Amino acid sequence: MRILITGGAGFIGSHLSDRLLAEGHQVVCLDNFFTGRRDNIDHLLDHPGFELLRHDVCEPIFLEVDQIYNLACPASPVHYQYNPVKTVKSNVMGTLNMLVLAKRVGARILQASTSEVYGDPHVHPQPESYWGNVNPIGPRACYDEGKRVAETLMSDYHREDGVDIRIARIFNTYGPRMAENDGRVVSNFIVQALRGQELTLYGSGEQTRSFCYVDDLVDGLVRLMAAEGRHDPVNLGNPVEFTIRQLAEEVVKVVGGTTGVTYKPLPQDDPSQRQPDISRARNWLGWEPRLQLEEGLVRTVEYFRHRLKRRNRAAVPTLDERLTSPGLLD
Numbered sequence: 352m353r354i355l356i357t358g359g360a361g362f363i364g365s366h367l368s369d370r371l372l373a374e375g376h377q378v379v380c381l382d383n384f385f386t387g388r389r390d391n392i393d394h395l396l397d398h399p400g401f402e403l404l405r406h407d408v409c410e411p412i413f414l415e416v417d418q419i420y421n422l423a424c425p426a427s428p429v430h431y432q433y434n435p436v437k438t439v440k441s442n443v444m445g446t447l448n449m450l451v452l453a454k455r456v457g458a459r460i461l462q463a464s465t466s467e468v469y470g471d472p473h474v475h476p477q478p479e480s481y482w483g484n485v486n487p488i489g490p491r492a493c494y495d496e497g498k499r500v501a502e503t504l505m506s507d508y509h510r511e512d513g514v515d516i517r518i519a520r521i522f523n524t525y526g527p528r529m530a531e532n533d534g535r536v537v538s539n540f541i542v543q544a545l546r547g548q549e550l551t552l553y554g555s556g557e558q559t560r561s562f563c564y565v566d567d568l569v570d571g572l573v574r575l576m577a578a579e580g581r582h583d584p585v586n587l588g589n590p591v592e593f594t595i596r597q598l599a600e601e602v603v604k605v606v607g608g609t610t611g612v613t614y615k616p617l618p619q620d621d622p623s624q625r626q627p628d629i630s631r632a633r634n635w636l637g638w639e640p641r642l643q644l645e646e647g648l649v650r651t652v653e654y655f656r657h658r659l660k661r662r663n664r665a666a667v668p669t670l671d672e673r674l675t676s677p678g679l680l681d
């Protein structure tokens with residue numbers, strides 16, 4: 352099949368590209384390179400089945416494709432809050448443009464939604480039937496509400512026009528090719544530990560998250576896309592719950608050495624608990640995560656070790672430096 356991945360040069364999108372190419376599909380990778388990196392897909396540029404398009408999903412596009420994975424959207428608070436209106440646009444206009452395309456060419460379309468649609472949940476763990484507790488005017492709303500509207504658009508295009516939709520509610524995912532300065536807790540801790548810096552814990556460190564290794568997540572996305580007639584949202588994440596303090600201890604154990612901890616206040620609307628109920632993914636897709644946290648951290652730490660070494664040699668601009676330079680963010 353010919354498969355479009357929007358946000359294909361990002362963390363998850365690049366792993367999904369690897370997987371689909373390995374299965375013999377053709378991949379059209381579309382990205383505006385806001386948070387995506389050429390580095391992530393360099394190894395694919397000479398692959399005969401791989402095509403790269405620099406494009407912004409907020410603009411319409413016409414392509415002949417059989418499937419669309421709509422991943423284009425900055426995923427970490429530092430990035431999605433950098434230009435909140437643009438984040439809303441990417442979620443709303445971007446999803447709309449992809450749905451128009453899907454309808455026009457009869458493609459099946461999967462939306463990368465998020466556990467953030469549950470906000471700071473009152474139900475724990477979160478099943479797909481839970482409608483969430485989201486602050487619609489807070490600093491995270493551009494992402495949370497943007498993704499909720501994306502789900503609404505998907506559902507309306509399915510009801511009104513019969514578009515063959517899939518909705519994946521993705522929980523915290525980690526692995527190689529995460530950006531190192533994006534404020535996500537796993538990459539933050541790993542980079543700080545590798546640099547011998549104190550790990551920054553927000554709040555008491557007792558808030559919980561579950562962490563899914565990227566290969567497991569990609570497997571869930573591919574299974575969901577392939578499943579017939581599954582138009583309702585499906586949680587994809589690892590149900591094993593850790594406190595942030597436990598995560599910090601695991602990271603220090605894998606990196607080695609001794610590292611202290613600095614405490615900072617919890618950001619506004621930061622959820623205190625997050626754990627997926629994955630019964631639906633188990634029943635519908637026969638899916639569950641395989642890799643345990645320690646093994647996943649070993650692979651991720653190895654990636655960051657190499658990446659930091661290369662950065663030291665090449666003086667590549669950091670993400671923070673890139674974020675302060677003009678381009679792409681109107």
Ligand SMILES: NC(=O)c1ccc[n+]([C@@H]2O[C@H](COP(=O)([O-])OP(=O)(O)OC[C@H]3O[C@@H](n4cnc5c(N)ncnc54)[C@H](O)[C@@H]3O)[C@@H](O)[C@H]2O)c1
Nearest residue numbers: 358361362363383385386387407408422423424426521524
């Ligand atoms: N990583 C996670 O833990 C997680 C959790 C829940 C949901 N998700 C969702 O999965 C998707 C991929 O996330 P990721 O972790 O790979 O993040 P990422 O930032 O690495 O990837 C997002 C990609 O989308 C691109 N992009 C952003 N806005 C765009 C636009 N307007 N037009 C074209 N390209 C654009 C970026 O350049 C980047 O390559 C996102 O939609 C995110 O919301 C991720």
